[in-house]
Amino acid sequence: MFNQRQQRYLSYFIKLSVCITGLVSSLAMASNTFSEQQVQQMLSTADSFRLQDDAAKVVSLVTLYQHNEVDKTRQYNVYTRANRQSLVIFKSAVEAGQKMLMLGDNYWLQMPKTRRPIRITPMQKLLGEASVGDISTLAWRYDYKASWYANENISDVSGKSVAAYQLKLIAVTAGVSYQKIDLWIDKLTYFPLRADLYLASGKLAKQAVFSQGIRDDKPAVVAMTLLDSIQPSKKTVIEYQQVVSWKLDDKYYTPSFLSRSNTTEL
Structure with missing residues (x-):
């Protein structure tokens, strides 16, 4: 049994230990506290691994797998430029003649032999899990405000453990596919590793x-x-086969020009 004096000392050391633990925890958190500007720069760097230039041509091959076997493939040539504008040309034979235009929060689909493009949403499916928004949007920094959330070790595609930052992305524009994104980036390079996409x-x-x-x-x-x-038996892979700097004339980024433009060579 402890006497009264020993009990006071024991109580004192318990309180001191709690204070030290709290201080260490606070310092650890402080060491990983980043300003809003720093986190947005992390996000911009993560974006740069996907797309370097504001004006570019991206040849995307989309493959749907079922039970690890190829089910379907489609090719899309995406012409993107600043101010969240993209023109998507459907190149596969089964979709020949289709075109899609994104201007900020607005999307149009032009079908062959129709006079006018129809309005669509970014969540409309193209193939498997790949949607209109997944194909046409190649940057997060314009649509999301990011905040640092946690340190975490996660596995990359090869199964290797990587020290990562988890960022929380909240949409700041209305027409995005996902309202919230949990994004994990490499702690050293800010390369994007994984993202959970929420409606x-x-x-x-x-x-x-x-x-x-x-x-x-x-x-x-x-x-x-x-x-x-x-549906764990299914997966959709978007391969970016070619990414090159490319500028289209302004006329291609107007809905009224979609039905009249000849884009077979694009």
Whole structure:
């Protein structure tokens, strides 16, 4: 049994230990506290691994797998430029003649032999889990405000453990596919590793995993794999086969020109 004096000392040391633990925890948190500007710069760097230039041509091959076997493939040539504008040309034979235009929060689809483009949403499916928004949007920094959330070790596509920052992305524009994104980036390089993509309802829509390769002698995202937890036997892979600087005339970025333009060579 402790005497009264020993009990006082014991109580004192317990309180001191709690204070020290709290201080260490606070210092640890402080060491990982980043300003809003720093976190947005992290996000911009993560974006740069997907797309270097504001005006570019991106040749995307989308493959739907079922039970790890190829089910369908489609090719899309995406012409993107500043101010969240993209023109998507459908190149596969089964979709020949289709075109899609994104101007900020607005999307139009032009079908062959129709006089006018129809309005669509960014969540409309193209193939498997790949949606209109997944194909046409190649940057987060314009649509989301990011905040640092946690340190975490996660596995990359090869199964290797990587020290990562988890960022919380909240949409600041109305027409995005996902209201919220949990994004994990490499702690050293800010390369995007994984993302959980949430709808406005709060439901997890899909998970994205990013594959790293080399483009123009620099590390780059060469593929994005989209997974659906409800259908684990299926996965959709978007391969970025070619990314080059490219500028189209302004006329191609107008809905009225979609039905009149000849885009077979694009």
